[in-house]
Amino acid sequence: MKLKFCVVAVAFALAHTAAAQETVKIGVVQPLTGPVAYDGNIYVNTVKMLVDDMNARGGVLGKKIELVVEDGACNPAQSVNAAEKLATRDKVVALLGAFCSTSSAAMMEVARKHKIPHLTGISTAAQLTEQNNPYFFRAVATTPMLGAAFGGELPAAVKGKRFAFLVINDDWGRSMVSSYPKPIERAGGQIVGTEFFQSSELQFLSYITKIKAANPDAIILAANTQHAVALSKQIRELGIAAPLIGEGSWTSDSYLKLAGPAAEGVYGLVEYVYTIRNPINDAFVKMSRDKLKDNPSKFAGAAHNGIHIMVDAIRRARAADPEKIRAALTTTDYNGLVGNIRFNEKNQAYGQDVYLALVKNGVPEVVRTARIAKP
Amino acid sequence: MFDLAIFGQHLLNGVLIGCAYALIAIGLTMIFGVMNIANFAHGEFYMLGGFAAFYLVSLLKLNYFIALPVAVLLVLALAVAIQQAIFKRLRDAPVMTTTLVTIGLSILLEHVALLLWGPQPQVVPTPFPTRPLSFFGIYTTPLYLFSMAVTAALIVVGHVLIQRTRMGKAMRATFQNREAAALVGVRIDRVYLYAFAFGAALAAAAGAVLGGFIPVEPTMGGIATLKAFVVVILGGMGSFVGAIVGGLLLGLAEALGAGYFSSGWKDAIGFVAVILLLLFRPDGLFKRA
Numbered sequence: 001m002k003l004k005f006c007v008v009a010v011a012f013a014l015a016h017t018a019a020a021q022e023t024v025k026i027g028v029v030q031p032l033t034g035p036v037a038y039d040g041n042i043y044v045n046t047v048k049m050l051v052d053d054m055n056a057r058g059g060v061l062g063k064k065i066e067l068v069v070e071d072g073a074c075n076p077a078q079s080v081n082a083a084e085k086l087a088t089r090d091k092v093v094a095l096l097g098a099f100c101s102t103s104s105a106a107m108m109e110v111a112r113k114h115k116i117p118h119l120t121g122i123s124t125a126a127q128l129t130e131q132n133n134p135y136f137f138r139a140v141a142t143t144p145m146l147g148a149a150f151g152g153e154l155p156a157a158v159k160g161k162r163f164a165f166l167v168i169n170d171d172w173g174r175s176m177v178s179s180y181p182k183p184i185e186r187a188g189g190q191i192v193g194t195e196f197f198q199s200s201e202l203q204f205l206s207y208i209t210k211i212k213a214a215n216p217d218a219i220i221l222a223a224n225t226q227h228a229v230a231l232s233k234q235i236r237e238l239g240i241a242a243p244l245i246g247e248g249s250w251t252s253d254s255y256l257k258l259a260g261p262a263a264e265g266v267y268g269l270v271e272y273v274y275t276i277r278n279p280i281n282d283a284f285v286k287m288s289r290d291k292l293k294d295n296p297s298k299f300a301g302a303a304h305n306g307i308h309i310m311v312d313a314i315r316r317a318r319a320a321d322p323e324k325i326r327a328a329l330t331t332t333d334y335n336g337l338v339g340n341i342r343f344n345e346k347n348q349a350y351g352q353d354v355y356l357a358l359v360k361n362g363v364p365e366v367v368r369t370a371r372i373a374k375p
Numbered sequence: 376m377f378d379l380a381i382f383g384q385h386l387l388n389g390v391l392i393g394c395a396y397a398l399i400a401i402g403l404t405m406i407f408g409v410m411n412i413a414n415f416a417h418g419e420f421y422m423l424g425g426f427a428a429f430y431l432v433s434l435l436k437l438n439y440f441i442a443l444p445v446a447v448l449l450v451l452a453l454a455v456a457i458q459q460a461i462f463k464r465l466r467d468a469p470v471m472t473t474t475l476v477t478i479g480l481s482i483l484l485e486h487v488a489l490l491l492w493g494p495q496p497q498v499v500p501t502p503f504p505t506r507p508l509s510f511f512g513i514y515t516t517p518l519y520l521f522s523m524a525v526t527a528a529l530i531v532v533g534h535v536l537i538q539r540t541r542m543g544k545a546m547r548a549t550f551q552n553r554e555a556a557a558l559v560g561v562r563i564d565r566v567y568l569y570a571f572a573f574g575a576a577l578a579a580a581a582g583a584v585l586g587g588f589i590p591v592e593p594t595m596g597g598i599a600t601l602k603a604f605v606v607v608i609l610g611g612m613g614s615f616v617g618a619i620v621g622g623l624l625l626g627l628a629e630a631l632g633a634g635y636f637s638s639g640w641k642d643a644i645g646f647v648a649v650i651l652l653l654l655f656r657p658d659g660l661f662k663r664a
Contacts, residue, residue, distance in 0.1 A: 032494075033486075033489060033494065034494075034594065035594060037489070037494030038493070038494045038495045038496070041493070041494065169639070195638050196638065196639055197638075198641075198642060200597070200598045201598070201642075202496075202589045202590055202592075202595065203392060203589050205388035205391070205392065205630065206385065206388055206389075206629065206630045206633035206634050206638060206641060207633065207638050209381060209384045209385050209388060209630075209634055210633065210634050210638060212381065212384070213378055213381040225495070225496065226495075226496035226590055226592055229496055229498065229590050230496075230588075230589060230590050233498070233505075233588055234588060236505070236507070237505070237507050237514070237515075237516045237518075237519065237588065238384065238507065238514045239507045239509055239514030254495060258495075258496065258497070258498055258590070260505075261505060262505070
């Protein structure tokens, strides 16, 4: 009996190592629980869908791609534990993720320690790419880069001068408040109010009333789905008609569906919106509608960029070897969903397009496009 | 420059949120006063009320005004089950034990909600028009007015039940002295059951009504519990009137504090008040009734 058990165990172990050799393991850390779980799940479901598709076409380096997904909960400690587990137990060759900037900042040190390339497509806090971490790459424009590209266009786009901020109280919201005013003021606008809300809140009546007292022509917001829904409803319910300009989930299907009429006339400042027209996006939108029953949100767009850039690097590295993949990532010249993406010497992406989209009849239409300059 | 309309708006916001705080806190203070349980899962009943209303209206297409009481009844039934299965057995357990159980229950309910319904926020569909109403520059919506009316009415109903009915009398007697109440024939188990179920139902009612403009999501219970504890401590542990006044006070203090002081300190206002109160008036603004 005991012998039989041993044989089975050995057979399993062999089968396991054999299976491990056949796949290229990529680790994903995203918030599957906690305050931004909804958007984190979109990222994960999209990556899974795209990897299934890639595997159906033969995978990479002749092997199947295997995703190992862990919950980081937008919590730095939990994200670090997740990344440690992926690096040491699962032996992944690359890491995607951590949604919130604070979690990515913590997770990239794990990547550095274990010498595994780490790519984020969502965390936008500017200082992430200032840590001299050769293993960390960012495939998304930072808030200051978005502000530089679009801030100056806002007064003309909304035909107004007085702007107020109502943003989430974290790195993201604060970097918005520090980077947008200059280009807005240069273009003739002025800032008449700034309010920060906590991520645990869904009731914003006092902030909104305070902003109303400043009588702005437009309100600039930083918020993801659940906050965005509550904010836009409550702003309209307190009788403010000024246009809203939002960074975050302001053009995603879930937001548009949940906010309903309150979403009309909202401008989204986004890295990706599903209504852009190019062959790669057309195919992506079709696949998302078929498989996930949803138009892709900007987090789905981030997932598309992230997995493609990483797999492209693995292909060019010609080996599932973290160090070689890291080297290949630095010479990325990827033509994808939102144009061309390359990395500068700090591993910050540039060259891609960003969009100002206006919601009309529940559909976000691109009204302006800008290209991210090399920082 | 003082703008009267903006001041009025802050007041109205404060009363709206204050009524909700009061409604949630009444249940918490009752459970604490009667059963001596600090119920950290109280906010989860608020969350469940919101989800129940959402699914009854959007999935079962129930009329909104029927869905609200049905949602409350569903949560009430769950509370009865929890009381019979768990807290009845812990009647004589030390406070630390029951507190830990409620914390565990809170985590359990939150994560079951997350598994069942996912993390996406939901808004309970209402038949009210979304166009705001304006009176002298103060804006509100029919839904806000309805929420205020319902929460205020439930507060009054709760008050009458406690003060005028036999069960209310039994609850007050149990609250004052459990052994003495038992001696004169009050059925303690039944009083506990009513207190727990009624308290949970009030929280669920708040969740169902507010779900029309504050999105419902699985993690929303945590902050609601904390706010309710602030109110209960402000008003005095176990004091019904204290919970009402404390709720309105906290709502107004947050609205006016955020409006005229600094919105970054909004959440701090309540907790600073609690620390000061515990230092200087540990029985709360209202002594035990």
